[in-house]
Amino acid sequence: MDQGTRDEVLGRLAEAVGSVAVAHPTRVAIDGPPAAGKTTLADELAVVLRAQGRDVIRATIDDFVFPRAQRYPRGEYSAEGCYFDAHDYDALNRVLLDPLGPGGDRRFQPAVYDHTADTVLSPPVTTAPAGAVLLFDGVFLMRPELIDRWDLRIFVSTALEETVNRAVFREHQVSSRAEVERRWRQRYIPSQQLYFATVRPTDHVDIIVHNDEPQQPAWETSTHGKPKPAEFR
Numbered sequence: 001m002d003q004g005t006r007d008e009v010l011g012r013l014a015e016a017v018g019s020v021a022v023a024h025p026t027r028v029a030i031d032g033p034p035a036a037g038k039t040t041l042a043d044e045l046a047v048v049l050r051a052q053g054r055d056v057i058r059a060t061i062d063d064f065v066f067p068r069a070q071r072y073p074r075g076e077y078s079a080e081g082c083y084f085d086a087h088d089y090d091a092l093n094r095v096l097l098d099p100l101g102p103g104g105d106r107r108f109q110p111a112v113y114d115h116t117a118d119t120v121l122s123p124p125v126t127t128a129p130a131g132a133v134l135l136f137d138g139v140f141l142m143r144p145e146l147i148d149r150w151d152l153r154i155f156v157s158t159a160l161e162e163t164v165n166r167a168v169f170r171e172h173q174v175s176s177r178a179e180v181e182r183r184w185r186q187r188y189i190p191s192q193q194l195y196f197a198t199v200r201p202t203d204h205v206d207i208i209v210h211n212d213e214p215q216q217p218a219w220e221t222s223t224h225g226k227p228k229p230a231e232f233r
Helices: 006-018 038-051 079-084 089-097 160-170 177-199
Strands: 026-031 056-060 133-137 152-157 207-210 218-223 226-229
Touching (some): 006 152, 160 177
Parallel strands (some): 026 133, 056 133, 152 207
16 A cells, blocks of 8 residues: 555546546546545546546436435435445446447436436436546445446545544534434445445455545555555556
8 A cells, every 4th residue: 555645646546547448438436435535536536637638527326316215215224225225227327337338329418316406317418539538436336237337446445434524524514413423324334334245345446545534545556356555557
């Protein structure tokens, strides 16, 4: 494991993206627990790649959820419900990942649902350049339904207890500490534990970013599921 400044890690991630040689847009998964820092990392990496002249598509698993009435058949705080019932992987593959992949026509939609408004989205179909990069952040991205769709797999790792503290800080204006802690400890953290036990996601990724200290992150590259110190060549 190696450590560097935030900018150094972003630069190395951009090099890793640039080293992917495919004849279609490069589909990058940025996986990790809720509040690990996935969205921030993806947004910052998008800035770096765009400055290098790459066309970047930003999308998130949050825009591929089922309607609220379908998401909670096991209850609002069910970890199993979070893992099994929340996300529409068929739609994600159909409108985004497969069109950007081998044999796809590159005509994609970046979202299907607004989870905040609980309404269906139907954004215009857009055609991606062959050299575009999709930066897709979200939970559970190494699941069997998705794992073969990625051209580069990144996992943002943060101690689960630290994600609780970050969530409390992030959501303090809309939710009480007790409510956030209940949601994390009953639903989100156990669903991550289920994910790790079922899928072992860090065995399948190319890069692990250890984000407990966001301004001094550490990284590893993984070879056949065995993390080694990162050397992005």
